[in-house]
Amino acid sequence: MSAITISGLRKTYGDNVAVDDLSFEVADGEVYGLLGHNGAGKSTTIEIMEGHRERTSGDVTVLGIDPEQGGRELRDRIGIVLQTSGTDVELTVRESIELYGAAYRRRRTVDEIVELVGLEEKVDARVGSLSGGQKRRLDLGLGIVGYPELLFLDEPTTGFDPAARRRSWEMIQGLCSLGTTVVLTTHYLDEAEQLADRVGVMARGKMVAEGTPAELMSASPTTTISFEVPEGVDPDALLVPADSTFDTSGNATTCVIETAEPTRVLAEVMGAAAARGHELAGISVRRPSLEDVFLGLAGEREGSEQ
Numbered sequence: 001m002s003a004i005t006i007s008g009l010r011k012t013y014g015d016n017v018a019v020d021d022l023s024f025e026v027a028d029g030e031v032y033g034l035l036g037h038n039g040a041g042k043s044t045t046i047e048i049m050e051g052h053r054e055r056t057s058g059d060v061t062v063l064g065i066d067p068e069q070g071g072r073e074l075r076d077r078i079g080i081v082l083q084t085s086g087t088d089v090e091l092t093v094r095e096s097i098e099l100y101g102a103a104y105r106r107r108r109t110v111d112e113i114v115e116l117v118g119l120e121e122k123v124d125a126r127v128g129s130l131s132g133g134q135k136r137r138l139d140l141g142l143g144i145v146g147y148p149e150l151l152f153l154d155e156p157t158t159g160f161d162p163a164a165r166r167r168s169w170e171m172i173q174g175l176c177s178l179g180t181t182v183v184l185t186t187h188y189l190d191e192a193e194q195l196a197d198r199v200g201v202m203a204r205g206k207m208v209a210e211g212t213p214a215e216l217m218s219a220s221p222t223t224t225i226s227f228e229v230p231e232g233v234d235p236d237a238l239l240v241p242a243d244s245t246f247d248t249s250g251n252a253t254t255c256v257i258e259t260a261e262p263t264r265v266l267a268e269v270m271g272a273a274a275a276r277g278h279e280l281a282g283i284s285v286r287r288p289s290l291e292d293v294f295l296g297l298a299g300e301r302e303g304s305e306q
């Protein structure tokens, strides 16, 4: 079953088309990552799914309900973690959880929440005294207080240090293993790679690519091979392709080859080097990352705006 079905969604603000004929589905229990540059239409789409914004046209079903008609029934079944929380800094962690929980029919206990988000030590601390990362963890805790079937996470780890990001990823993965469906927006491609079962890339209100992170990465045929050219060796003697580039900014000259046939090119170059007795330093073979693919896709659509 689909947790979310969106078909032909359009949202305009005056002449500005923020979302343009958008269609996609999120399956039950799936983690779906929505990616795109600033202004691509992600927030508008998410707010429409949450029932916080009216659409201009198109069909939207969230947990079987039209969010414009959802009211309390939908609010009770979804959790929302926004980029900036409105938590009162004077309240303690315990009081905040109790206050948020009061809005839900079914709610997790304070003990359960602080354990899930690792804030046991801070349960009686004032929100104002928490670090940035601890506040975000509290936000996540408040988002899941009502046992949401569907959780919206808006850039969940923006501003975190690497260790805090890892902890949050583990927490989010833990929630997913409980069966919660998650829709997250993120600017971090490694986050999408780590967390999302599928990602959708938006540009100018449209979906420009969709698939698992692995599918999107394999859609790009280019592999980058690089190595240091040994001193005094003519790169032509190593049979490097004619369109190879050479980076001379470091101590050595690095040959960079972009190719759709990495096996053949590697075999030729390595064979030529070995036949001449050259040991090549710094050999690397790199498949495109999700970031390369994303920047290519989003950049093509955004043109010179970005």
Ligand SMILES: Nc1ncnc2c1ncn2[C@@H]1O[C@H](COP(=O)(O)OP(=O)(O)OP(=O)(O)O)[C@@H](O)[C@H]1O
Pocket (backbone or CB within 6 Å): 013, 016, 017, 018, 036, 037, 038, 039, 040, 041, 042, 043, 044, 045
């Ligand atoms: N309330 C509004 N009134 C008028 N235009 C708006 C409004 N909200 C968004 N827009 C416009 O709609 C377009 C999409 O914005 P949206 O916030 O959905 O993008 P986004 O992908 O979420 O960006 P970000 O990553 O910066 O949050 C932008 O051109 C934006 O200026």
